[in-house]
Amino acid sequence: MHKTLKEQLKQNFGKEFDFEILTDETQLLLEEIEVSYKKYDEATQALQEKLNLEDAYQTESKKFKVKHKRVPRRKTVYESNLLLQQYKSAIHTSFIVSRIDLSGMITYVNKAFCKISGYSKEELIGKNQNIDRHPQTDFKVFEELWHTIQSKNIWRGELKKRAKDGTSYHLDIAIFPLLNADNEIGEYLAIGHDITTHIELQTQLETAKEVAEASEKLKSAFMANMSHEIRTPMNGIFGFTKLLKKSALNPEQERYTKLIEHSTNTLLKIIDDILDFSKIESGNLELDFSEVNPFVQLHSAVSIFRPMAKEKNINYHIHIDSRISECLLMDYLRISQVLTNLINNALKFTPAKGNVSIRVEKIFTPSPKKEHLKFLVQDDGIGIAEERIKNIFEAFIQADASTTRSFGGTGLGLSISSSLCKLMGSELKVMSSQGEGSSFYFEMIYDKCKVINPLSKQILVSPIYLIHSADKIIDKVALELEHFNLKFLSISLGDLMLLDTRAHIVITFDLENCQPLLEKNYRVILIKENMLKSVKKTLDKTIYHIDTFYDYSPELYTAILELNYVSKKKEKIEEEVQLELSILIAEDYEVNRILINEILQNHHLTPDFAMNGKEAIEMAKRKVYDLILMDINMPILDGIDATKKLRRLGMATPIIAITANALEGDKEYFLNIGMNDYISKPFDPQTLHDLLLKYSNAKHKQTTKKEKELCKLDVLLEAFQETKKVMHFENEILIHLFNSFIKSILLIIKELNIAIEQKDKKNIKRKMHGLRGILRSFKIDKLADICEKVEYSDEKMNTKEFWGLTIKVSKGIETIYRQKEKILEGISQFD
DSSP states (O other), rough: OOOHHHHHHHHHOTTTTGGGSOHHHHHHHHHHHHHHHHHHHHHHEEEEEEEETTHHHHHHHHHHHHHHHTTHHHHHHHHHHHHHHHHHHHHHHHHHEEEOTTTTTTEEEEEHHHHHHHOOHHTTTTBGGGGGGTTTTHHHHHHHHHHHHHHTTOOOEEEEETTSOOOOOEEEEEEEEOTTSSEEEEEEEEEEOOOOOHHHHHHHHHHHHHHHHHHHHHHHHHHHHHHHHHHHHHHHHHHHHHHHHHHHOOOOHHHHHHHHHHHHHHHHHHHHHHHHHHHHHTTTOOOOOOEOOIIIHHHHHHHHHHHHHHHHOOOEEEEEEESSOSSSOOOOOHHHHHHHHHHHHHHTTTTTTTEEEEEEEEEEOOOTEEEEEEEEEEEEOOOOOOHHHHHTSSSOOOOOOOHHHHHOSSSHHEEEEEHHHHHHOOOEEEEEETTTTEEEEOOOOOOOOOSSOOOOOOOOHHHHHHHHSTHHHHHHHHHHHHTTOOOOEEEOOHHHSSSSSSEEEEEEGGGGGGGHHHHHHOEEEOOSSSOOOHHHHHHHHHHSEEEEOSOOOOOHHHHHHHHHHHHHHHHHOOOOOOOOEEEEOOOOOHHHHHHHHHHHHHHOOOOOEEESSHHHHHHHSOOOEEEEEEEEOOOOOHHHHHHHHHHHHOOOEEEEEEOOOOOOOHHHHHHHOOOOOOSSSSSSHHEEEEEEEEHHHHHHOOHHHHHHHHHHHHHHHHHHHHHHHHTTTHHHHHHHHHHHHHHHHHHHHHHHHHHHHHTHHHHHHHHHHHHHHHHHHHOHHHHHHHHHHHHOOOSSSSSSHHHHHHHHHHHHHHHHTTTHHHHHHHHHHHO
């Protein structure tokens, strides 16, 4: 590409702009521009030669005089003039030329000038040079131009001109001040080159770029909308299937439910493939590196396929090289996505009794701070024909047209995996023979990171006991334990039985040792290969059985980690948390409202529902909620604008985004506008439960200090105790007064929130006046102080503070209402 064109493209469109997304017509325009530039270079070079005319002539003249001293002067002048005429002719043929006198009047134009401007010589000579000036050209350009040439300097630049018929044209022009014998300016010479085609092509290119960018935005919007439209009903199918599985089903119903769940997961996989493909294609997919333990996270990512393999009666092997570091910086989500695609394919295309193997191996690297890994997914399934291997990573390509009919899928999985590998600096490769299976592999180099919590520091009870055995595997196991810096003691079973130890992890290789070890409360790992299925079924469920042990096995790491976790769980008595939350759900889709209601009813929670964002705001003003679940796409007012308005009103209620938009950056955007959390459709009921648990704990355990001081039970009881003391009330009278207050609380909150909704500050201040009196009578002074601050607020108090204090009073009163039973019980026990 022409150097000048390349520089202009970088300046105008950025170094990273992908010109391959432009249409074929635009690409042709670029080629035409390049040709125009080359012609321009040739013409400029010719002009430069003409501009050096005088110097060239003088040099040639001197040489001629030296060589031909006796040639008559008349002949020399004649030849020089002839040369000048030829130069002049070349200039007038190639360029647009005009001369202007000191007053700005045109004194000469050539044919090229007349042709491009549409004026005749007679119409131009003697006219002001502004005759072809374009009104859109900034006057400052001409100020700078005249200042330059009047200073006896050459001005160069681009000018937009207007022809006689009103059309525009563009010149790349140089204007020279011509000096007389006294070194004064006699006139000005303008020599220009027509660049109209170049400018028009550049404009078309800019337009094409804008169209391409607009198209990309439309595409992104379409993908987001498609995601929402598909995922919203999918959420209902997915959620109700999960609920259905928990109910009492007969075998046939259970089978149908599993089929629905499988179909739902398949459809979700297809949706995710399409969305990922779109993001990769548009270059919007970014990597997110985090600290990953390969023996935990990676092992977990590939282990989830064991049930699928078992269901298809496929032998499924996992091997993660134990020499790998326990902490690596990697994009766990993307590496898991690649492995998931490859393993799914391996299981899909491998028949019953076949084999699927996943290996993560360490490759030597000279850098002590790096880890070089090879990932391999191998199967002995149907394989790929040789002629189809070269295209296997292209989008929408499968090994055979019949593959889609027989096995399903979009044909995007391998293309996405290949693109993700490239994004991570690697290349996905394949070796395959039809009928013999396939091996997909890629290599990655990762930075090591500091292991904060290595396995060696997680062992609750040390050492680990290794029971003597003639099995050669014992040496490999010992090496593995040493590699992870685990303290272990090799011991005979008899000696171990004499020790008074509990909860230690014991590794044995003999089935007969298991029962006596369990009786002594040891955590048992049994490493024994080729056990009969009937024997496996009789194993105690607390025994961790490893039936295949490679030279370096991740199973041992996982077994130790899990048994250690079991010990922790048994030592810790977990209390079931009772969910006590007042919840508002803003959701326009009826099926999802029913689903969420069913899930919440299982936790003894009855939510309120709003059909759109506007209703949600009105309801949040009338009642104080502990949690708001806000759908993003709703009619009238969407979840984003509703959240912004609630935050502007000073409401601090946690808001969880419920969205079917599964695009990159959504979560960060929702958090930035004031939402507290995010759940993507379709969601698992367990995911929703975890969020409810999180905010239930937040409500009970993470209340702010100010709110604790305002409404803490012991603070309230102290206030009522003081009231009794000052007023000399009996307990029964105080209980009667408090009950009267409780009966009016909900009405007070309702009226207060209506006043807030109507932005009726005058009415709010009246309500605060009444509340202040009641609260003072019960000695609840801190809440009364806030009422007083609102009641006597002036214009100096900003709106945000006013609404914030008002909401705080409303919440405080509701907190008193929630604790009414405990308060009454406390008052009844006053001395």
